[in-house]
Amino acid sequence: xxxxxxxxxxxxxxxxxxxxxxxxxxxxxxxxxxxxxxxxxxxxxxxxxxxxxxxxxxxxxxxxxxxxxxxxxxxxxxxxxxxxxxxxxxxxxxxxxxxxxxxxxxxxxxxxxxxxxxxxxxxxxxxxxxxxxxxxxxxxxxxxxxxxxxxxxxxxxxxxxxxxxxxxxxxxxxxxxxxxxxxxxxxxxxxxxxxxxxxxxxxxxxxxxxxxxxxxxxxxxxxxxxxxxxxxxxxxxxxxxxxxxxxxxxxxxxxxxxxxxxxxxxxxxxxxxxxxxxxxxxxxxxxxxxxxxxxxxxxxxxxxxxxxxxxxxxxxxxxxxxxxxxx
Amino acid sequence: xxxxxxxxxxxxxxxxxxxxxxxxxxxxxxxxxxxxxxxxxxxxxxxxxxxxxxxxxxxxxxxxxxxxxxxxxxxxxxxxxxxxxxxxxxxxxxxxxxxxxxxxxxxxxxxxxxxxxxxxxxxxxxxxxxxxxxxxxxxxxxxxxxxxxxxxxxxxxxxxxxxxxxxxxxxxxxxxxxxxxxxxxxxxxxxxxxxxxxxxxxxxxxxxxxxxxxxxxxxxxxxxxxxxxxxxxxxxxxxxxxxxxxxxxxxxxxxxxxxxxxxxxxxxxxxxxxxxxxxxxxxxxxxxxxxxxxxxxxxxxxxxxxxxxxxxxxxxxxxxxxxxxxx
Ligand SMILES: CC(C)[C@H](C(=O)O)[C@@H](O)C(=O)O
Ligand SMILES: CC(C)[C@H](C(=O)O)[C@@H](O)C(=O)O
Numbered sequence: 001x002x003x004x005x006x007x008x009x010x011x012x013x014x015x016x017x018x019x020x021x022x023x024x025x026x027x028x029x030x031x032x033x034x035x036x037x038x039x040x041x042x043x044x045x046x047x048x049x050x051x052x053x054x055x056x057x058x059x060x061x062x063x064x065x066x067x068x069x070x071x072x073x074x075x076x077x078x079x080x081x082x083x084x085x086x087x088x089x090x091x092x093x094x095x096x097x098x099x100x101x102x103x104x105x106x107x108x109x110x111x112x113x114x115x116x117x118x119x120x121x122x123x124x125x126x127x128x129x130x131x132x133x134x135x136x137x138x139x140x141x142x143x144x145x146x147x148x149x150x151x152x153x154x155x156x157x158x159x160x161x162x163x164x165x166x167x168x169x170x171x172x173x174x175x176x177x178x179x180x181x182x183x184x185x186x187x188x189x190x191x192x193x194x195x196x197x198x199x200x201x202x203x204x205x206x207x208x209x210x211x212x213x214x215x216x217x218x219x220x221x222x223x224x225x226x227x228x229x230x231x232x233x234x235x236x237x238x239x240x241x242x243x244x245x246x247x248x249x250x251x252x253x254x255x256x257x258x259x260x261x262x263x264x265x266x267x268x269x270x271x272x273x274x275x276x277x278x279x280x281x282x283x284x285x286x287x288x289x290x291x292x293x294x295x296x297x298x299x300x301x302x303x304x305x306x307x308x309x310x311x312x313x314x315x316x317x318x319x320x321x322x323x324x325x326x327x
Numbered sequence: 328x329x330x331x332x333x334x335x336x337x338x339x340x341x342x343x344x345x346x347x348x349x350x351x352x353x354x355x356x357x358x359x360x361x362x363x364x365x366x367x368x369x370x371x372x373x374x375x376x377x378x379x380x381x382x383x384x385x386x387x388x389x390x391x392x393x394x395x396x397x398x399x400x401x402x403x404x405x406x407x408x409x410x411x412x413x414x415x416x417x418x419x420x421x422x423x424x425x426x427x428x429x430x431x432x433x434x435x436x437x438x439x440x441x442x443x444x445x446x447x448x449x450x451x452x453x454x455x456x457x458x459x460x461x462x463x464x465x466x467x468x469x470x471x472x473x474x475x476x477x478x479x480x481x482x483x484x485x486x487x488x489x490x491x492x493x494x495x496x497x498x499x500x501x502x503x504x505x506x507x508x509x510x511x512x513x514x515x516x517x518x519x520x521x522x523x524x525x526x527x528x529x530x531x532x533x534x535x536x537x538x539x540x541x542x543x544x545x546x547x548x549x550x551x552x553x554x555x556x557x558x559x560x561x562x563x564x565x566x567x568x569x570x571x572x573x574x575x576x577x578x579x580x581x582x583x584x585x586x587x588x589x590x591x592x593x594x595x596x597x598x599x600x601x602x603x604x605x606x607x608x609x610x611x612x613x614x615x616x617x618x619x620x621x622x623x624x625x626x627x628x629x630x631x632x633x634x635x636x637x638x639x640x641x642x643x644x645x646x647x648x649x650x651x652x653x654x
Contacts, residue, residue, distance in 0.1 A: 075496045103430060103533050119463065124500035134463040134501045136446065141457050167547065169402045173451035174461045199554040206430050206533065206558025220494065224551060227526040231533025 002031045003283055006062040008055060010077065011040040012257025013267035014068020020269035020319040021066060021276045024295070027326045028288045030280065035062070039081075041071040050076045059250065060084040064279045067252040068272065074256065082115055086245035088145050090115040090222060091153075091278070092254065094229035094239055097300045100309065104232035107209040111229065112150050112162070113222025114178075115243055117142050120219045138174040138218065140181050147185035149244070150216045154191055161192030162214040165201045165221055178218055202228060230254055237308050238300075240274035242282060249282045251275040261307075265314045268306040270296050273322060295325035329358045330610055333389040335382060337404065338367040339584025340594035341395020347596035347646040348393060348603045351622070354653045355615050357607065362389070366408075368398040377403045386577060387411040391606045394579040395599065401583065409442055413572035415472050417442040417549060418480075418605070419581065421556035421566060424627045427636065431559035434536040438556065439477050439489070440549025441505075442570055444469050447546045465501040465545065467508050474512035476571070477543045481518055488519030489541040492528045492548055505545055529555060557581055564635050565627075567601035569609060576609045578602040588634075592641045595633040597623050600649060622652035 005025075009018040025032055037055040044050040050073035059065040059081055070077040082090070090113040096102040121137035150162050164182050168175040179195060186193045196204065198221045204211065205228055217225060230236045236255035243250040253271030261267060273296055280289035299321045305311025306318055313321075332352075336345040352359055364382040371377040377400035386392040386408055397404040409417070417440040423429040448464035477489050491509050495502040506522060513520045523531065525548045531538065532555055544552060557563045563582035570577040580598030588594060600623055607616035626648045632638025633645055640648075 079497075119494075119498055122497065122499075124498065126500060126504075130466045130468050132465045132467075132501045132504045134465075134498055136461040136463055138459045138461075139457045140459075167446075167550075170406075170449065170547075171446055171451065171461055172449075173453060174459045177453075177459045199550045202529070202551045202555035203558035203563065206555060207562060220497075223494075223526045224529045228529035228533060228555060231530035235534060236530065 002033050003063040004035065005032050005279075006035050006037050006058045006065040008037045008039050008059070008065060008067045008081075010068040010257070011042055011071040012069055012259055012262035014040070014070070014257060016262070016265060016267045016315050017253065017269040017272040018066060018068040020315050021272040023319050024273050024292065024322050024326065025276055027323050028280075028291070030285050030288050039070060039077045041073050044073050051080050056080060056084050062248065064248060064283060065250045066272070066276060066279060067250055069253065069255065069257040071257045071259070078252070079120065081250055082243045085243060085248045085250045087115045087243035087250060088142060089113065089149050089244050091242040091244060092222070092226040092239065094226060094233050096233045097238060097297060099301050100234050100238065102232065102234040104206070104209045107205075107229055107232045109209065109212050109229050110153075110214050111222050111226040112146065112153060112214065112216045113226065114142060114146050114217065114219045116219070118219030136171075136174055138178050140177060143178045143181035144185050146216065147182040150182070150214065151186060151189040151191045154214055155189070159213055161186070161194070162216050163212055164193055164195045165198045165215050165217045165225065166195065167198050167221070169197060175218060182216055198225065201225060205229060205232060226254070235308070236271065237268045238270050238274070240271050240278055242275070242278040244282065249279065251279040251282075265316065266307050267315050268308050269315055269318055269322075270300065291326060295322050298325050329360050330390040331362065332359050332606075333362050333364050333385045333392040335364045335366050335386070335392060335394045335408075337395040337584070338369055338398040339396055339586055339589035341367070341397070341584060343589075343592060343594045343642050344580065344596040344599040345393060345395040347642050348599040350646050351600050351619065351649050351653065352603055354650050355607075355618070357612050357615050366397060366404045368400050371400055378407050383407060383411050389575065391575060391610060392577045393599070393603060393606060394577055396580065396582065396584040398584045398586070405579070406447065408577055409570045412570060412575045412577045414442045414570035414577060415469060416440065416476050416571050418569040418571060419549070419553040419566065421553060421560050423560045424565060424624060426628050427561050427565065429559065429561040431533070431536045434532075434556055434559045436536065436539050436556050437480075437541050438549050438553040439473065439480060439541065439543045440553065441469060441473050441544065441546045443546070445546030463498075463501055465505050467504060470505045470508035471512050473543065474509040477509070477541065478513060478516040478518045481541055482516070486540055488513070488521070489543050490539055491520055491522045492525045492542050492544045492552065493522065494525050494548070496524060502545060509543055525552065528552060532556060532559060553581070562635070563598065564595045565597050565601070567598050567605055569602070569605040571609065576606065578606040578609075592643065593634050594642050595635050596642055596645055596649075597627065618653060622649050625652050
């Protein structure tokens with residue numbers, strides 16, 4: 001069966017790392033067909049919608065979508081794309097790799113971030129000259145759906161359980177509901193849980209990241225805490241992510257457009273290639289996914305390396321090395 | 328003039344560090360009169376309100392209040408106490424001290440956290456079986472008031488300016504308003520500003536904390552980011568904070584009740600003593616405040632040290648050393 005993959009390079013280094021990932025995917029013995037679609041600042045600058053309806057439509061119907069990055073228009077592109085694939089969870093693993101400098105090399109955490117609501121549901125109003133409001137939404141159903149996934153995630157991987165991070169001491173009704181729903185589903189599935197306040201977790205991650213494995217969070221908490229974890233493992237350059245829905249997924253590096261190096265052909269493609277590995281696994285090609293991961297690890301360890309990792313190689317050099325490692 | 332100081336030890340190590348700070352304050356040549364008030368879990372356990380009306384009243388009328396910590400009831404105690412002193416800003420400096428182990432010793436940041444609204448304004452509803460909401464509130468007036476303070480803060484200290492952290496790419500109306508109001512006030516005061524998204528800042532703090540000096544944030548962002556900074560400088564044990572209103576203030580260590588060591592007489596009083604120094608400065612006793620800071624630094628460097636800092640001293644030993652250093 002051919003898998004229909006939509007690729008959306010977007011802006012900046014997205015234009016460099018997406019072709020790199022496609023080259024890597026093309027060396028595999030997996031039947032993938034690629035359709036390229038447009039999105040981002042450059043589309044808006046040309047008078048279009050940063051997320052053209054056609055791109056939205058393609059992502060909503062593809063087997064999977066691989067996304068690069070978008071600039072100023074990021075929120076207008078990535079949030080509707082996540083919705084297009086009906087993604088209820090954003091999976092964000094943060095770990096270090098041998099030989100990569102990191103503030104906290106012990107970090108090895110996967111965030112399972114709620115991906116549809118919280119402040120992102122975003123009903124905002126200007127009530128008066130002085131007062132603006134935002135209605136934060138938490139539903140039982142989205143919380144339970146995330147929790148079901150989290151249970152499956154830890155059970156499939158023989159992990160001990162997960163930690164729920166929240167701020168239910170202040171957001172008693174909304175985060176309280178999130179926490180209770182997640183605990184309830186975990187209990188029904190015989191999965192162990194503990195909990196931590198999101199502010200305390202930010203401190204603990206700096207001090208003792210090794211104490212956390214899988215962290216289940218509301219949307220904004222997951223946004224901030226996973227970026228923090230990225231900092232602890234050395235930056236965004238190596239971090240992949242998966243936005244999963246019931247039928248399809250959207251896979252993207254956690255990094256942005258990197259305007260400072262865009263266009264120079266020196267972007268590190270690792271995060272996007274690792275996102276492609278998550279895509280393969282989501283599509284059921286576990287061993288191909290594992291081979292891609294192994295190739296990334298080998299090249300990270302042995303080189304060549306792009307300048308962000310202290311090397312002098314180009315995106316093309318690294319891509320060629322990845323392809324070599326896979327052949 | 329006698330300054331009326333209300334002291335609220337609260338729960339756990341609050342009962343140990345507040346008396347320590349009072350002993351230190353009593354050695355100074357400043358006319359302070361202390362009134363002790365009750366709050367916390369132990370009051371609730373005895374059938375009372377965790378924040379008795381009498382305590383609220385005392386704090387609302389004192390020249391300043393020094394608070395220890397509260398346990399499970401923390402939110403029910405500290406949030407109304409902040410409101411009692413009409414506190415619009417929570418000042419949270421995070422820095423390391425010579426000889427103290429830290430993940431990121433370069434960190435030297437002051438957070439100026441909005442202290443009245445955001446999700447803490449907390450209008451929550453259960454709209455249906457499935458849906459709960461929280462109305463996040465941002466006002467022009469609170470944002471401007473915080474910004475006025477931030478401008479004064481950097482101008483008084485001859486600092487270059489400040490950074491505004493927010494999530495206005497998603498919370499466009501509310502955080503957009505916060506950002507615009509703060510920028511507007513800064514511009515009118517000739518204060519330089521830059522901005523960063525709160526998720527990006529969490530990452531930057533792990534990677535390059537030395538790039539930030541003064542960070543102005545909405546309420547929850549300040550909560551999480553200042554705890555993160557606490558982690559980067561070695562934990563909460565040394566971090567003071569000030570909740571300031573137009574006429575009075577509430578001063579508290581950032582740490583909690585530390586149930587694991589409470590009652591053993593080994594709590595580190597430094598964070599509370601540093602909070603007392605902030606209190607002195609707020610009351611206008613700048614040189615007394617500076618002397619207290621110097622004493623804390625001397626004792627941190629030369630010992631004795633409590634177990635959290637690798638020593639074997641008691642709270643009493645450290646307090647005696649502080650008193651010695653001041654005499
Ligand atoms: C661009 C922005 C809307 C997005 C988010 O907040 O989710 C980004 O920070 C991320 O985490 O992918
Ligand atoms: C106890 C809690 C309500 C409080 C807060 O969220 O403000 C605490 O985390 C703090 O930062 O002082």
